[in-house]
Every structure is written in structure tokens, then in C-alpha cells.
Amino acid sequence: MRSGFVALAGRPNAGKSTLINALVKEKIAIVSAKPQTTRSEIRGIRTDEDSQIIFTDTPGIHKAKYRLEARMNKQATDVIQGVDLIYLVVDGSVPFGKGDEYVLNVVKNAGLPVFLILNKVDRMDEKKVIRSLQSWQQRFDFAEYFPLSAKFDRKLDDLIETTKKYLPEGEYLYPPEIISDGAENFRIAELIREKVLECTQEEVPHAAAVKIDNKEFRKNACYIQATILVEKKSQKGIMIGKQGSMLKRIGSLAREDLEKLLDRKVFLELFVRVEDEWRSRDARITEYGYGIAGSEDY
Ligand SMILES: Nc1nc2c(ncn2[C@@H]2O[C@H](COP(=O)(O)OP(=O)(O)OP(=O)(O)O)[C@@H](O)[C@H]2O)c(=O)[nH]1
Numbered sequence: 001m002r003s004g005f006v007a008l009a010g011r012p013n014a015g016k017s018t019l020i021n022a023l024v025k026e027k028i029a030i031v032s033a034k035p036q037t038t039r040s041e042i043r044g045i046r047t048d049e050d051s052q053i054i055f056t057d058t059p060g061i062h063k064a065k066y067r068l069e070a071r072m073n074k075q076a077t078d079v080i081q082g083v084d085l086i087y088l089v090v091d092g093s094v095p096f097g098k099g100d101e102y103v104l105n106v107v108k109n110a111g112l113p114v115f116l117i118l119n120k121v122d123r124m125d126e127k128k129v130i131r132s133l134q135s136w137q138q139r140f141d142f143a144e145y146f147p148l149s150a151k152f153d154r155k156l157d158d159l160i161e162t163t164k165k166y167l168p169e170g171e172y173l174y175p176p177e178i179i180s181d182g183a184e185n186f187r188i189a190e191l192i193r194e195k196v197l198e199c200t201q202e203e204v205p206h207a208a209a210v211k212i213d214n215k216e217f218r219k220n221a222c223y224i225q226a227t228i229l230v231e232k233k234s235q236k237g238i239m240i241g242k243q244g245s246m247l248k249r250i251g252s253l254a255r256e257d258l259e260k261l262l263d264r265k266v267f268l269e270l271f272v273r274v275e276d277e278w279r280s281r282d283a284r285i286t287e288y289g290y291g292i293a294g295s296e297d298y
């Protein structure tokens with residue numbers, strides 16, 4: 001029996017959250033086409049008969065402009081220090097850049113075995129996959145190389161089996177039925193934020209936070225009230241939309257997913273409020289559950 005910890009690290013948008021969802025076979029982390037979607041570490045637990053792997057999704061490491069982003073980076077680099085194995089997830093469909101170099105250095109410094117996960121191979125031809133693997137091989141002596149498509153590959157058995165070999169002997173660390181250790185309210189808030197990311201553009205999605213104000217289970221339904229926080233009045237206008245059309249759209253998309261998550265009818269009421277410069281204020285960032293405290297960068 002083996003059990004241990006694996007961190008998924010990489011640049012924003014590489015596909016880390018998509019991969020963790022595939023690995024644990026449940027949507028525990030939100031996904032979007034916009035970079036910097038994940039703002040905090042999220043654990044996903046995969047229990048098989050002979051093993052338990054605790055995966056941790058992390059925020060994409062990037063150049064921070066706000067306190068929030070510095071805390072996201074800090075959280076990602078902290079998670080990397082405390083695991084048995086690291087997956088460096090890279091988007092194979094975009095060229096190697098400075099951001100990759102930076103993340104590679106962070107990962108190298110951990111002094112742990114690292115798997116190179118070359119993601120999005122569905123967007124690459126075979127030649128490009130081989131060339132890309134070769135160039136990564138020259139940069140670092142990775143323990144293993146896995147070209148794959150987190151979005152489209154249905155079977156990740158190879159990756160799982162190889163991962164087990166790098167984990168210590170040990171018993172289950174979590175009860176076998178647990179897939180995520182995330183609090184329910186945070187998962188609800190995140191699903192709403194995913195729809196904000198999907199429906200809004202440019203600066204607006206990055207300036208948005210979601211907070212659950214109230215949640216009540218009555219009869220066979222769940223009644224949720226949540227607030228979307230933005231930094232400026234103009235963003236509030238966009239979030240609400242003409243005659244409330246944007247908020248309605250976000251709400252109905254979120255409700256569909258929440259009904260699946262909670263397995264019952266959901267009544268969702270959304271509000272929008274301006275919270276000045278919340279991304280620069282520790283207390284607010286902590287209140288919304290993003291990043292961790294302790295970074296001195298910003
Ligand atoms: N074509 C393709 N798209 C993918 C694949 N994996 C992820 N994506 C897409 O890439 C985008 C980013 O995916 P995420 O899983 O949110 O990426 P992330 O690394 O968690 O990003 P951050 O949370 O911002 O650090 C989304 O639009 C995904 O649907 C893949 O294998 N193939």
C-alpha cells in the first residue's frame with residue numbers, strides 16, 4: 001500500500017485544474033480559458049485499492065501585480081515544498097518563455113522528483129510533441145515525461161501507476177470516500193466565480209471575488225445568497241448588465257452546476273457590491289479564501 005502527496009504546479013492556464021479534476025474524476029477545481037483562475041490550493045484525493053494519492057492543485061505562478069497575486073504565488077511555492085512528487089504542468093501548444101523558465105527554477109529548487117506533464121497535445125502534431133519533449137529534457141532531468149491531454153484523455157492509468165512508484169509505503173491518510181477536503185461554501189463560491197470568468201472580459205473577471213452570504217437547506221432545495229465583489233463602480237455596472245442581463249446569465253449558469261454539486265434544486269440570489277481595492281487588502285483576501293498570508297512581496 002502506498003500513499004503520498006503530489007503537487008500540480010505550472011504557469012497560469014497550463015491546465016492544472018483540468019488535470020486534477022480528471023485525476024480524481026470529479027470537478028473539484030474550477031477551470032477557465034482566462035489565466036489566474038485558481039487562487040488557492042485545492043486538494044483532490046484519489047483512492048484506489050492499493051494506494052491513496054493526495055493531489056494539490058495550485059495557483060499558476062506568474063509575475064505578481066497585486067497583493068492577491070503575490071499571495072497566490074506564495075501559496076503555490078509553499079505547497080511544492082511539502083510533497084513527495086511534483087507535476088510540472090506545461091501547455092505544449094505555446095512556445096517556451098520567460099514564465100516557464102521562472103516556474104522551472106521554482107520547481108528545481110524544491111529538490112524533489114518532478115514529472116514533466118506536457119499538456120494539450122490534442123493541439124499538437126506528433127513531431128511537435130517529440131521536439132517539445134526533447135527541449136524540456138535538455139532543461140532539466142525530469143523523473144518522467146507524460147505528453148497528454150488533460151481535457152480529452154479519458155484514461156490516465158499510466159500516469160497514476162507511475163506516480164505510485166514515487167510515493168512512500170503508507171496507509172490511507174483520508175477516509176476512502178473523500179474526494180475533496182474543500183469546504184462546501186468555498187466550492188459554491190468558486191463555481192459562481194467560474195461563471196463570472198466565463199461571462200466577463202478583460203480586467204473584470206480578475207477584479208471579482210465571490211462570497212456566500214447565506215445558505216439554507218429547506219425541504220428538498222437549497223437557498224443560496226451570494227455577493228460578487230468588484231473593485232470599481234464601472235465593474236459593478238458590467239457585472240449587472242443591461243437590465244440585470246449579465247447577472248441573470250451568471251446566475252443561471254451557476255445554478256445548473258450547483259444543482260449537480262448539491263444534488264437538489266437550488267435557488268440562487270446574486271448581489272454585486274464594490275469593495276475598494278480588495279485585491280490589495282490582506283483582510284479581504286483572507287476573508288474570501290484566496291492565497292495565504294505571509295508573503296512580504298506586496
Ligand atoms: N485543448 C486543450 N485545452 C485544455 C487542456 N487542458 C486544459 N485546457 C484548457 O486550458 C484552459 C486553462 O485550463 P485550467 O485547467 O483552468 O488551467 P490552470 O493551469 O488551472 O490555470 P490557472 O488556474 O489560471 O493557473 C481552459 O480553457 C481549459 O479548458 C487540454 O488538454 N487541451
Ligand SMILES: [Mg+2]
Nearest residue numbers: 016017037038
Ligand atoms: Mg487552475
